[in-house]
Amino acid sequence: MVSTEEISSLRSIVERNQVWPRMSAKYGVSNPVPPWKTSLDGICDALDxxxxxxxxxxxxxxxDEEDSLSSTIYADLPYPENQLVALAHSLVVRGVIDESELQERLATIRARLEA
Known part of the structure; x- marks a missing residue:
């Protein structure tokens, strides 16, 4: 079972509440599926x-880790955001990616989106 220790960069994502239903409504996007969902599915397939x-x-x-994390510490997020954050959590806890690298990647993505 994966550790449910808090990962600060992921906790800040939850607190920002920038979930797809809210963001798509804000920007007038009608697609119910976030544009990053196919990438997430591909990553999951590759990991599998x-x-x-x-x-x-x-x-x-x-x-199992996704189910556990999505129903506990990431329960406030809707699907598929909870799937994405649960996967990131699992990979950080397992040492596949460290939290500082995750924070750098998130900052790079945010900067690109805000440009």
Missing amino acids: NAACAANIPDFKERR
């Missing part, structure tokens, strides 16, 4: 088929 590293969760581990 990865057999290269001990820290990479297999399909069952990933889904």
Whole structure:
């Protein structure tokens, strides 16, 4: 079972409440599916088929962790945001990506969106 320790960069995402239904309404986007959902699905598929590293969760581990985290510490987020944040949480806890690298990537994405 994945640790439910708080990850500050992910907690700030939850607190910002920039979920797709709210953001799409704000910007007049009618597509009910966030544009990043296909990338998330692709990452999950790649992880499910990865057999290269001990820290990479297999399909069952990933889904169990997603279910656990989505119903507890990320319960305030709607689907698929809770899936995305749960996956990031799992990968940070497992050491696949460290929190400082996650924060850098989030800052890069935010800067690109705000440009």
